[in-house]
Amino acid sequence: MTNTPLLTLTALSAGILVAQGAFAQQSRLLEEITVTAQKREQNVNDVGISITARTGDQLHAAGVRESKDILRVAPGVLLDSVSSGSLASNLTIRGIAQSDFSPTQESPNSIYIDDVYLASSSAAAFPIYDLERVEILRGPQGTLFGRASSGGLAHFISKGPTEEFEGYAFAEYGRFNSINLEGAISGPISDKVRGRITGRFEDADGWWKNKLPEGKDTMENKFYGVRGQLEADLSENLVANLIITYDKKPEHESGNYKGIVAYLDPVTGAPAPLPADVDAYGTGPGNDFNGYRDPFPNAQTGEFNNIGLFRNEKMTGTLKLEWSGDDLTVTSISNYTDFEFDYVEDCDGGPVNYCAYGLGQELEQYSQELRATGTSADEKLVWTAGLYYLNISQDSYISFEYPSLSGSDFAFSDINIIDQGAKSYAAFGQLEYQISEKVRASFGLRYTKDERDIDSKLYYLELGNGYFGGTGTTVYDLPLLDYDFSPETVGALSSLDKDLWTGKLQLDYTPDDNTLIFISASRGQKGPGFNTNSNGALGLNETPYGSETVWAYEAGTKMALAERMVQxxxxGYYYDYNNFQGYTFAAFQNIVANYDGEFYGGELEINASPDDSIYLSLGISYLHSTLKGIPTYSGVQDQDGVLAPKWTINGLASKSFDVGPGSLTLQWSFDYIDDRYASLDNNFATFVPGSFVHNARVSYFLPDQDLEISAFVDNISDVDRRNFAFDLIASGGNAVYSYAKPRWWGVSLRKNF
Incomplete structure (x- = not known):
């Protein structure tokens, strides 16, 4: 850790401890948040799971404007895109990640929106609007959620229709001509029907500056979305809720990287920065394959081609039926989701049109969950049982081309066309029994039948003889089918069928009303899958990879202190992994393979509110990760996990003052992410350095008018925060990096009614 986060941590911790001494004279209680982490409503502090829960208002105040911003409030959690835009945002919890950005892959940490699983990682970066709360659950959630939740999950829950008429309007203007507009109206339609409709619009210029004479700035933002809800009392006991959401990001400039010239050090054989006086590629001292070396020190400035774009579109409909009796609740959740996207990037990040990478997806998914929750007459036993079905079908493509090599001996252009289907059938149950006044035991078990099939074909659209060691012009009859992983050629290898067993055993001890101590053992699994072939380097035998299994052991406590003014x-946890699905990237090829390993660490979260005017929070996460037998430049050895920082820290402090007819609130927040790697081989080219980012917000609230005026600055120090890294030494002579947004400021107005 650097001195900055250490000093910040020490100061904030000391401030919280000092403040506790004065809390006894106050009456302020922390807001109690209700969660549904166990498929029923409970106070978050009564649930023996490591959970970070924040309301929509808390997220707004903390500057969480999109799903990727949750790292600001949840220690040990990342949701970074591999590109600097919105492509393939994979949720990482406690160092558990699936960083393969191929559209066919699923994460071991699932994202749910209104009880519905989100299958595509390219749909995981989305604006947050009109949100009731987010629940982030750490550790295997394989009993009640199941699908791809062996590492944890994030559940985003929208605000629902209300009995009384209400609404709001929000407008924000910020740097790079960013405009955000949002509004909602909710209330009764009749005595038995309620409705809510919400909309959001976003537009911003590109923040990655292009210095070419005809160059266009990239990383624009364009989005609009609408969500409508109808809730109806069909009978005294039966309530129906229909949610229809349509979100779209129209085509806009995106897709770029910052390149650093690199080579394989002749002494160590490992990747290293290329010295400015060394001509490694015959293109001039310090230059890459194309004779280029980036002269701009700023990470968000460069010279690049105007080929990058991104667009996506998602429509989802969910029908929730809930029947409630005296001691029994039966819930049905039906969902249909249609999602598609297209993406192109300048993958070399330089002015020569050397490399272009594109991918896209058309995905349909249908899911049906039916569950029942009941309580015994003496209220000592609570049980949940259910059935779940998921069907995912998708057509995807991945393409690579080298425009500057077209027509030469080294011409290269290919496309991998993929048709993949996945089905999941599950039955699950959980029992919670109150053994004594202070001890509760829980046992859960889930059986899942996981089926997956694929038809994957790679075609060369142009290929020079030079790629096979010869010379001369292209002599192939193009398109050339080079890789065919389909039922016709590989038979049963193109289908995977796996029985998965997950479960949990837990003991909760509550010595008093303010303390919960829990200990648990869980078994998590994630089903097998298929690699995609991005550049023809993948062999047929490397296409399938096996399922992973984790035994997770965890203990923790939740304590309300100082008359419930401090939470x-x-x-602490220990994970023992068998066949962990680890990710390696080399020479434009993604490879997921199975490795054994272990992860252990812990989190600490403190939330404190001494009075109505002060709120303090601090989150700290420590992680140690080891995966065994990883191929590297230095041979086979143990390595750190992908995107597994040893430390993550986040904090927030706010203070309100009575000023005139309203209240003025000053707020400061920060987050620190430690060093990490973007590939299991853990080499220089895939290194992502640690970074400390802090933000400030000031707001003025007029209670008589229910009006808030705010201003904010994010990333005050304008830190170049690196998100991801790729080793392109073998194919381009460089390493390329994606980055988060630079310093951002804005002003906003919100009116509630």
């Missing part, structure tokens, strides 16, 4: 949550 302290602490947890």
């Amino acid at each position: 302290l949550n602490v947890s």
